[in-house]
Amino acid sequence: MNNIRSMLPVYFIAGTQDCRHLTGSPAENLLNILQRALKAGITCFQFREKGTNSLAQDPPLKRRLARQCQQLCRQFNVPFIINDDIELALSIQADGIHVGQKDTPVESILARAAYKPIIGLSINTLEQAVANKDRPDIDYFGIGPIFATQSKADHAPIVGLECIRQVRRLSVTKPCVAIGGINEMNASDVRDSGADGVAVISAISQSADIARTVRALALQR
Numbered sequence: 001m002n003n004i005r006s007m008l009p010v011y012f013i014a015g016t017q018d019c020r021h022l023t024g025s026p027a028e029n030l031l032n033i034l035q036r037a038l039k040a041g042i043t044c045f046q047f048r049e050k051g052t053n054s055l056a057q058d059p060p061l062k063r064r065l066a067r068q069c070q071q072l073c074r075q076f077n078v079p080f081i082i083n084d085d086i087e088l089a090l091s092i093q094a095d096g097i098h099v100g101q102k103d104t105p106v107e108s109i110l111a112r113a114a115y116k117p118i119i120g121l122s123i124n125t126l127e128q129a130v131a132n133k134d135r136p137d138i139d140y141f142g143i144g145p146i147f148a149t150q151s152k153a154d155h156a157p158i159v160g161l162e163c164i165r166q167v168r169r170l171s172v173t174k175p176c177v178a179i180g181g182i183n184e185m186n187a188s189d190v191r192d193s194g195a196d197g198v199a200v201i202s203a204i205s206q207s208a209d210i211a212r213t214v215r216a217l218a219l220q221r
């Protein structure tokens with residue numbers, strides 16, 4: 001993908017743990033929600049199978065589901081990113097990999113990769129943004145959590161909209177997607193603060209009307 005900024009406007013993240021309110025099997029539920037989100041116009045999908053109620057303890061099932069999500073994303077020409085699991089991502093040639101500050105270092109991912117995956121890095125402080133801002137091996141930052149979130153138990157302290165503004169004031173020009181507690185109501189504030197896009201779990205996975213939510217997040221009202 002040449003233009004990373006163009007994949008960030010509505011960046012959907014999910015795993016089966018985020019779709020437990022539906023009545024089907026975990027895999028069916030995720031695929032159902034992902035298909036609706038793709039039809040509605042999400043610009044990127046991150047497969048994040050993690051924590052209680054996820055398939056993290058069942059690698060073959062997780063891999064099968066990852067392939068199904070990847071195929072769906074391909075049909076819609078939407079980048080398919082894998083969270084944390086480098087081995088899975090590289091073995092199925094995911095378009096990209098997202099890692100946090102405590103995950104596998106980017107250098108070691110790229111040393112193992114036989115192709116150039118898109119690389120996203122989580123940023124939780126201004127210092128981290130500045131330290132990584134000129135690294136050519138990192139394609140985008142995921143900045144957050146901006147607001148309170150129920151979707152990640154062990155999250156870093158909330159940084160607020162001010163963090164995005166400060167990152168931009170410090171001349172960080174790298175593509176940035178904001179994450180954490182973002183919904184239809186606050187997405188425009190997030191963009192106005194300097195983010196290129198919004199990354200959401202619950203706003204889409206828990207939505208009663210995914211098409212309307214995706215449109216609202218994209219600000220195509």
Ligand SMILES: Cc1ncc(COP(=O)(O)OP(=O)(O)O)c(N)n1
Nearest residue numbers: 083084098099100101122142179199
């Ligand atoms: C786009 C995006 N931004 C941030 C994160 C969070 O990554 P991390 O801090 O490694 O936490 P986990 O998602 O791995 O629990 C993300 N996943 N995506």
Ligand SMILES: Cc1ncsc1CCOP(=O)(O)O
Nearest residue numbers: 145149151180181200201202
């Ligand atoms: C994975 C992650 N990293 C920081 S906050 C968060 C969860 C975002 O989920 P939600 O959009 O439901 O607040």
Ligand SMILES: [Mg+2]
Nearest residue numbers: 084099100103
């Ligand atoms: Mg991580």
